[in-house]
Amino acid sequence: MVATPREAFWAYGVYAGLIVSLTLNARVPLRSLIRRLAIETPFLIFVVALPFLARGERIDVVGLSLSVEGLWGAWNILVKATLGAATVMLLASTTPITSILYGLQKLRVPSVIVAIAGFMIRYADVIASEMRRMKVGRQSRGYEPRVLWQVRALASSAGTLFIRSYERGERVHLAMMSRGYSGTMPELAAVEASPTDWLRAFLVPAVAAVICVLAWL
Amino acid sequence: MHIPDGFINAGTSAGAAVIAAGGVSVAVKKTSDYMEDKQVPLAGLTAAFVFAVQMLNFPVAAGTSGHLLGGALAAILVGPWAGALCVTVVLIVQAFFADGGITALGLNILDMSFITALGGYALFVGLRRVLPKQRWSIVIASGIAAGVSVVLSSLAFFVQFTVGGNVDLRLGSVLAAMVGVHTLVGVGEGVITAATVGLVLGVRPDLVYGARDLATRLELKPQVRTAGGLS
Numbered sequence: 298m299v300a301t302p303r304e305a306f307w308a309y310g311v312y313a314g315l316i317v318s319l320t321l322n323a324r325v326p327l328r329s330l331i332r333r334l335a336i337e338t339p340f341l342i343f344v345v346a347l348p349f350l351a352r353g354e355r356i357d358v359v360g361l362s363l364s365v366e367g368l369w370g371a372w373n374i375l376v377k378a379t380l381g382a383a384t385v386m387l388l389a390s391t392t393p394i395t396s397i398l399y400g401l402q403k404l405r406v407p408s409v410i411v412a413i414a415g416f417m418i419r420y421a422d423v424i425a426s427e428m429r430r431m432k433v434g435r436q437s438r439g440y441e442p443r444v445l446w447q448v449r450a451l452a453s454s455a456g457t458l459f460i461r462s463y464e465r466g467e468r469v470h471l472a473m474m475s476r477g478y479s480g481t482m483p484e485l486a487a488v489e490a491s492p493t494d495w496l497r498a499f500l501v502p503a504v505a506a507v508i509c510v511l512a513w514l
Numbered sequence: 515m516h517i518p519d520g521f522i523n524a525g526t527s528a529g530a531a532v533i534a535a536g537g538v539s540v541a542v543k544k545t546s547d548y549m550e551d552k553q554v555p556l557a558g559l560t561a562a563f564v565f566a567v568q569m570l571n572f573p574v575a576a577g578t579s580g581h582l583l584g585g586a587l588a589a590i591l592v593g594p595w596a597g598a599l600c601v602t603v604v605l606i607v608q609a610f611f612a613d614g615g616i617t618a619l620g621l622n623i624l625d626m627s628f629i630t631a632l633g634g635y636a637l638f639v640g641l642r643r644v645l646p647k648q649r650w651s652i653v654i655a656s657g658i659a660a661g662v663s664v665v666l667s668s669l670a671f672f673v674q675f676t677v678g679g680n681v682d683l684r685l686g687s688v689l690a691a692m693v694g695v696h697t698l699v700g701v702g703e704g705v706i707t708a709a710t711v712g713l714v715l716g717v718r719p720d721l722v723y724g725a726r727d728l729a730t731r732l733e734l735k736p737q738v739r740t741a742g743g744l745s
Binding site: 410459460462470 | 538539542546551552553554555556557558559560561562563565566567569570582587591592599600602603604606607609610616617702705706707708709710711712713714717718721
């Protein structure tokens with residue numbers, strides 16, 4: 298998708314159609330997908346600024362002088378980022394995180410990385426809630442920082458959070474040792490992909506690749 | 515801020531991904547050397563910490579706020595390679611929640627993980643050479659290193675943009691905007707990192723990787739009997 302030329306409007310239409318049909322097929326509500334796309338908002342600001350900032354040939358649109366190159370660039374980033382984000386969200390909302398991790402392992406991502414990522418995901422919520430409780434604590438003491446030199450309390454929270462996380466890591470390690478951990482993680486529930494699974498998995502990327510090639514022709 | 519899909523062209527992204535993959539394998543090797551079988555739980559929990567700390571917003575100026583990148587902080591606390599590894603894992607997981615594009619993952623890892631952790635740590639070590647061997651100099655060095663690491667990260671983005679930017683912008687103005695904004699963010703990052711390292715130094719100095727040389731060996735002291743004692 299990223300390699301598709303930006304002039305091929307129809308190709309992006311087909312990509313979008315592909316994602317929408319997958320979404321419907323997976324019974325993921327379209328509205329929740331769209332709402333989650335809000336994560337992109339900071340980039341939209343940059344994208345909107347592009348036509349004004351880029352150089353090159355300029356055209357007049359409703360009284361504003363815009364750069365043609367900037368408009369193309371903005372369109373290019375907008376459509377690719379949005380479609381890319383939508384695809385990933387579809388994956389995240391249809392596939393449990395353990396399956397994604399298992400898939401990564403099968404795809405030869407180093408097992409250490411997969412194991413660390415697994416731990417991070419498992420404990421991210423614990424640590425984040427710990428941080429939220431500290432935030433409630435700070436706020437209930439009337440902490441409302443406005444300027445940078447008031448951030449001392451934030452920093453002590455961060456430091457305390459690090460010590461707690463690290464010590465939790467040490468405890469987890471001891472717990473793992475006492476359960477017979479010897480340096481490698483046990484295999485996650487093994488699922489073998491059958492040839493039909495592979496075929497099904499390759500269907501959509503294959504279609505996308507064909508579109509990309511056609512768009513270049 | 516994470517680079518989304520399509521921002522930098524496919525060739526540059528692929529090149530960055532190859533470099534990042536090489537860097538990650540070095541980081542895995544280096545951390546397993548000294549963390550041994552503690553590597554997975556400790557790096558996992560530190561990654562969770564980095565993930566949480568990135569949600570900390572601090573005021574920058576006039577109502578705007580930035581959030582911590584945490585690369586230099588992680589590097590000073592757990593070591594440069596382990597820090598880079600943890601931030602990399604955070605970025606990978608964030609990519610699966612659509613924060614930063616999958617195809618831009620290599621670019622993001624280089625900018626936000628390797629540049630901030632390794633670059634920041636190198637700077638930290640350099641500063642410690644010139645500063646006296648004291649606790650406060652660790653705090654100062656970590657603050658400056660963290661602040662500059664953010665600007666370095668924005669410079670790395672600028673290099674990538676120059677090589678493979680999908681838009682023809684005036685490079686000078688991109689540079690000015692990136693460095694300008696990130697200098698402000700860097701000041702915040704520096705102040706918070708310094709104060710955080712200071713706190714950890716005060717409570718658990720043995721946990722600060724960057725201050726291992728200051729650690730004093732524990733020694734046995736003769737038993738002290740209290741006058742009255744418990745009966």
